[in-house]
Amino acid sequence: MELNLQRQTNGSEPWHAWYRYPRIGLALVYYNYHNPVLDRSYAATTYISKSLFRTPRQELNFRLGTGVAYFTNPFDLETNHKNSIVSSRLNATMQMRFEYDVSVAEHTGLLVGLGLNHYSNGATTKPNFGINLPTVYLGINYHQQRPFVPTVPASEDMPTDIGQDFFNLSTSIGFKQRSPVDRQKYLVQSVSVLGGRRVSRKSNVLVGLEGFYDRSLISQLRDTARTTDRLPDVKKASVVLGHELLFGRLALVTHLGFYFYNPYKSNVFYYERLGLKYHFTSRVFGAIDLKVHRGAADVLEFKAGMKFNH
Incomplete structure (x- = not known):
């Protein structure tokens, strides 16, 4: 229902x-x-x-x-x-x-x-x-009104920032559980630096770098390693390509990332992200993102960031 x-x-x-x-x-x-x-x-x-x-x-x-x-x-x-x-x-x-x-x-x-x-x-x-x-x-x-008739005439003016570059600096936190037996919630953090351009009324395109620190991987590594001496680094770094579909202050975010620093290969070499981003002001934004590895959810990210116009 x-x-x-x-x-x-x-x-x-x-x-x-x-x-x-x-x-x-x-x-x-x-x-x-x-x-x-x-x-x-x-x-x-x-x-x-x-x-x-x-x-x-x-x-x-x-x-x-x-x-x-x-x-x-x-x-x-x-x-x-x-x-x-x-x-x-x-x-x-x-x-x-x-x-x-x-x-x-x-x-x-x-x-x-x-x-x-x-x-x-x-x-x-x-x-x-x-x-x-x-x-x-x-x-x-x-339907209260049918057929629909717009009450405000459509504006032919184009947004003034089309073709302009900008930078996004953001950080996120998330929590994840390793398995049904291990009930502990592990902290996952990320930081990203993205450059972007508004290419049309509806779209931003982005490219940049991200870093991740997933504390659940430390516990996973210690459980599976033969020895705890000289364990590989669980931190990861990636290059990311992105798109934002714009609805005023709100944007539908899609990202595709590729790890270039990944000593502990706990997952595939790429990830996807789908999320919603909202600009509280022209500079400050927040987002809720789902990061995915090959169709399997990795972590739900709660993000805050700043936008700097070029």
Whole structure:
């Protein structure tokens, strides 16, 4: 079951027109898995819904959102050891789907959709296989205004910083668990120096260097090494390429990194990152990122940084 509350953007911000006046919404999602090991989950997701096709009577939209989920019966070594999928009550969630809405009355639309819901705690607690739920949707939409008409004329002005360079200096912390048996939470830290350029109204591109210090690798190394003499360094350094899809102060961040300093090869030579970044001021920003190695979550990063214009 899902309940949505959506607000139509109206052109009051320039990016509204750049994305063809998307909707911004909040979804409350309930799943009953009909399985005593998983039981039930509740989630709250904020999302943006972009129109791919729109007429006065019908529309096709693509939705992308993220939020927090609560599971009623997570993994417990003594009482629920079979639940290798969800190990913590709180999890991050991602939601993406295609929706087709056709008018059946003046303010009412019939909704059908196909989507994917993902739940994971980002390896903060293990085991963490996570859940992927391909889902077919059937529902009813109430539209306060249909057909949609922008209330603020679209601005033809281009952002003044297109073509300008900038530098981002940031640091992050995260926590991860090695295994279901080792219940300790290990601190993971990173620092990054990235240079970037705004190449269009919607996009920044970035390139730079990152360094990582994952304390869980020290414990892992000591458990697996034959001797504790002259253990390899667990610190890592990488070169990273990135892109930011801009929605005003908010950005959807995607990174691809390659380790060039990696004495203790605990993972593959590259990593991916997906996250949300928000500029509190023109200089100060924060972000929540998920760092991944070959599709497996490595750590959930909480980041703070500064932007310096060239």
